[in-house]
Structures are given as structure tokens and as C-alpha cells.
Amino acid sequence: MRRARAAEVAVVNLAACDRCGLCLPLCPPEAIHLEFNDLVVDRGVCTGCRKCVAPCPVGALAMVDA
Amino acid sequence: MPDVDVLIVGAGPAGCVAAAWAKRAAPELDVVLFERDRAVGTPVRCAEGVGDAGLREFANPDGAPWVARKIARVIFIAPNDCEVRVAERDVGWILDRTRFDAFLAAEAGALGAAVLVGTEAAGMTPGTDGRWDVRVRSARGETTYRAKVVIGADGVEAMVGRWAGLETRVPARDMESCAQYVVQGIDFDPDAIYLQFGHDIAPGGYAWVFPKGVGIANVGLGLVALKSDGRNAREYLDAWLARRYPRGACTGYTVGGVIVHTTVTQTYTGGVLVAGDAAHMINPLSGGGIVNAMKAGRLAGCTAAAAIRAGDTSARRLAAYHHAWMELLGLDHLKYYRIKRALEDLDDGFFNALARTVNAIPEERRTLGRIFTHALVKHPQLIPVAARFFV
Numbered sequence: 001m002r003r004a005r006a007a008e009v010a011v012v013n014l015a016a017c018d019r020c021g022l023c024l025p026l027c028p029p030e031a032i033h034l035e036f037n038d039l040v041v042d043r044g045v046c047t048g049c050r051k052c053v054a055p056c057p058v059g060a061l062a063m064v065d066a
Numbered sequence: 067m068p069d070v071d072v073l074i075v076g077a078g079p080a081g082c083v084a085a086a087w088a089k090r091a092a093p094e095l096d097v098v099l100f101e102r103d104r105a106v107g108t109p110v111r112c113a114e115g116v117g118d119a120g121l122r123e124f125a126n127p128d129g130a131p132w133v134a135r136k137i138a139r140v141i142f143i144a145p146n147d148c149e150v151r152v153a154e155r156d157v158g159w160i161l162d163r164t165r166f167d168a169f170l171a172a173e174a175g176a177l178g179a180a181v182l183v184g185t186e187a188a189g190m191t192p193g194t195d196g197r198w199d200v201r202v203r204s205a206r207g208e209t210t211y212r213a214k215v216v217i218g219a220d221g222v223e224a225m226v227g228r229w230a231g232l233e234t235r236v237p238a239r240d241m242e243s244c245a246q247y248v249v250q251g252i253d254f255d256p257d258a259i260y261l262q263f264g265h266d267i268a269p270g271g272y273a274w275v276f277p278k279g280v281g282i283a284n285v286g287l288g289l290v291a292l293k294s295d296g297r298n299a300r301e302y303l304d305a306w307l308a309r310r311y312p313r314g315a316c317t318g319y320t321v322g323g324v325i326v327h328t329t330v331t332q333t334y335t336g337g338v339l340v341a342g343d344a345a346h347m348i349n350p351l352s353g354g355g356i357v358n359a360m361k362a363g364r365l366a367g368c369t370a371a372a373a374i375r376a377g378d379t380s381a382r383r384l385a386a387y388h389h390a391w392m393e394l395l396g397l398d399h400l401k402y403y404r405i406k407r408a409l410e411d412l413d414d415g416f417f418n419a420l421a422r423t424v425n426a427i428p429e430e431r432r433t434l435g436r437i438f439t440h441a442l443v444k445h446p447q448l449i450p451v452a453a454r455f456f457v
Contacts, residue, residue, distance in 0.1 A: 020322040024223045
């Protein structure tokens with residue numbers, strides 16, 4: 001299924017991220033996963049919904065222009 | 067390609083107990099347990115509190131090296147700092163999770179399960195004969211394992227469930243964002259756990275002090291981000307700590323998510339079971355999940371072993387796990403979830419008034435049951451909440 005490209009996408013600040021995994025089940029399109037010690041946001045899958053941003057306990061996620 | 071019977075992802079309480087019980091139920095099976103972190107039990111993402119009765123189903127805490135502290139009472143703190151002490155017999159324990167998880171993994175190992183640390187499941191696809199091909203990565207490279215049953219005990223990430231096509235996503239209002247420090251050199255009752263409620267302290271959750279010894283405690287909080295004023299969990303915790311324990315020394319911190327929802331609608335599919343946090347098996351009222359995870363792990367290990375022995379690991383067969391879990395605790399969690407939702411509507415004034423009323427009950431008679439009954443008499447506005455409890 002094709003969809004319109006998101007105007008904004010989530011990016012992770014790996015210096016702040018604690019790799020806790022909290023954001024994974026919050027992501028509606030399942031764009032986030034962990035690979036060993038890195039959180040990965042798939043920019044092609046992120047819809048820019050921001051649901052991961054506020055719940056991050058350390059504020060490691062932010063939106064940027066896609 | 068290594069061929070195994072039961073492949074378990076995640077060596078927390080759910081995964082370790084699942085591995086142990088799969089071997090107990092069917093010692094001839096090949097059981098392998100993978101842990102991404104290089105040491106089981108690290109990093110600790112937990113307040114480490116556990117109830118006495120539930121723990122004793124799995125391990126004897128008396129004198130155990132994995133116990134940090136015995137807890138004899140609970141002190142609730144109203145938003146206005148009014149304390150309510152509740153004495154209960156055999157309340158519970160504060161664990162040393164690093165040692166406790168290692169103890170559980172060692173038990174699985176002694177029963178013949180293979181425990182592989184520093185090893186991460188990277189994906190899985192259906193193989194032949196209803197088996198799953200699981201890609202596994204470690205410093206030594208990537209290997210594909212073929213397994214008859216995969217047990218996803220991979221915590222809040224729940225990747226096994228995702229790969230298997232189960233619904234493991236959670237709405238934002240049912241996710242508690244938590245932050246916790248280990249704080250040293252503070253003054254509190256080392257035989258009590260403290261829980262404080264308040265919209266400005268931990269909106270939609272609570273703050274806690276869980277003693278690890280005299281003068282040392284896990285001090286943390288969980289909140290629902292949708293209710294926050296824009297600050298994140300760690301910023302709320304910094305504010306609370308500065309007010310309550312301005313002279314404490316923080317010697318560690320951790321963060322994490324606690325899913326305060328109900329069990330995922332389906333905890334199984336052909337050749338797959340999910341258990342513990344990965345299946346949202348946390349008590350949605352307390353946020354406690356350790357004993358639940360162990361109970362689910364025991365069910366998952368036994369169900370997987372029996373299914374493999376019977377030569378049938380289909381979804382139809384594994385559904386027995388889901389039904390057993392719902393009967394054991396899943397249906398209770400539906401009730402607790404309703405209470406949680408009802409409590410969300412109450413404001414700080416309500417909790418302040420309740421604390422005042424309850425403190426009129428003599429301390430030796432102040433049990434949780436009495437508090438509840440008393441609260442209904444003195445605060446008729448609680449009755450709808452109580453009614454929803456029993457619906």
C-alpha cells in the first residue's frame with residue numbers, strides 16, 4: 001500500500017537514548033526497532049505521528065523535516 | 067542450521083522460568099535461551115519489588131543472596147504529603163534483579179537448557195513443518211536456528227510477537243514512562259515501601275521509594291506522558307527528588323516503559339507463544355510484572371513441551387496457553403484495568419481526603435480491605451468506583 005510521504009519523521013539522539021524499548025510498541029507503523037545497542041527509526045516507514053516523542057523518559061526522540 | 071525444540075528469546079523472569087519448565091516437563095527436549103545483553107540481569111530496568119506469596123511459588127527468599135530487603139509495610143503518601151501507614155504481614159521483598167535473574171538462568175541451565183548471552187534474535191520467518199527459522203546474531207556472527215516452538219519473552223519490545231503477526235502495540239494512555247535513581251544516604255523507614263500519588267508529582271502514575279538497604283533505595287516514578295505538562299519522566303523525577311531527598315547521592319539511573327494495559331488479545335500462534343511484558347501481562351493497577359512473568363513462563367514452558375511431545379505445535383493446540391493464562395491472572399487484569407481507569411478520574415483533593423479519613427483508623431487495624439470499606443462509608447463518591455471494580 002502506498003501512502004503520502006510524511007512531512008516530518010522521528011529521529012533518535014543516541015547520546016540520550018537508554019535503549020529501553022518503550023517507544024517500540026507505541027509506534028503505529030512499527031517503524032522503530034533495536035539492533036543490539038542502537039535504536040533504529042526507519043524513515044521510510046515513520047508516518048510522523050509523534051506518538052513516540054513525549055513518552056520517551058529521557059527526551060531522546062524528536063521530529064525533523066523529512 | 068541448528069535444529070532445536072524450544073527457542074526462547076529473552077532471559078528475564080519469563081524466559082528463564084519458561085526454559086526451566088520446558089526441561090522439567092520434557093527433559094529430552096533441546097531448549098535454548100537467548101539473551102541480548104552480555105550479562106543476564108543487566109541492565110536493571112525495574113523497581114525490584116515483588117509480593118511474598120507469588121515469589122515463593124518459584125523460589126525461597128529466606129536468606130537468599132538475590133534478596134536486597136524484606137518489606138513489612140506500605141506507606142501511601144497523599145499529594146499533600148500526608149502519610150498513611152498500612153501494616154500487612156509478609157508484604158514482600160525488594161530483589162537484587164541482577165542476582166535474581168542470574169539465579170533463574172542458572173536454574174534453567176542446571177536443568178539442561180542452553181543459555182547464550184550476548185546473542186540477539188534479529189528476525190524470524192516460517193520454515194517447513196510448522197517450524198520457525200530464527201536469525202540470531204552475536205559477536206561470532208549470524209546463525210539461523212530452526213525451532214518447533216519460539217517463546218517470545220523479549221519484554222516491552224515484543225519483537226517475537228511482531229514477527230509472528232501478533233498485535234503487540236499499545237495505546238499511549240496505557241504506557242507508563244518510568245525513570246528511577248538508586249539513591250544513597252537518605253532517611254526513610256527501610257522496612258517500608260513508599261508510594262506517592264499526585265498530578266504534579268507523577269500524572270497518571272505514582273512515585274516510589276523501594277528500599278535496597280538502610281539509607282539506600284530505588285527512587286523512581288512512572289507517569290502517562292499524555293497527562294504530563296511537557297516534562298519527561300526524568301525531569302519529573304528530578305523535581306520530586308529535589309523536594310524529598312535534596313541531600314541524596316544518585317549512584318545510578320535507569321528508565322523504561324511499563325505497559326499498564328491488559329493481556330494482548332492473542333498470546334499464541336502456530337509455533338509461537340509470548341509471555342511476560344512482551345504479552346502485556348503486567349498488573350495494570352500496580353505496574354508489577356515479575357511474578358506474572360514467571361507464572362506465564364511456567365505455563366508457556368509446560369505448554370510448549372507438551373505440544374512438542376504430542377507432535378502438534380499448531381495454533382489450535384497452543385491456544386491452551388492463552389486460556390490457562392486468562393484463567394490464572396488475565397481476567398483479573400481486566401478488572402484491575404477498570405479500576406485503573408476509574409482512578410484516573412479522581413483528583414488530588416480526593417486522595418488528600420481519603421488519606422485523612424483512613425488515618426482515623428488505628429494503625430494495627432489499617433489493612434487494605436478495611437481502608438477500602440471505610441473509604442466507601444466516608445466517601446460516597448467512591449461508590450461508583452467500587453461498583454466498577456466488581457463489574
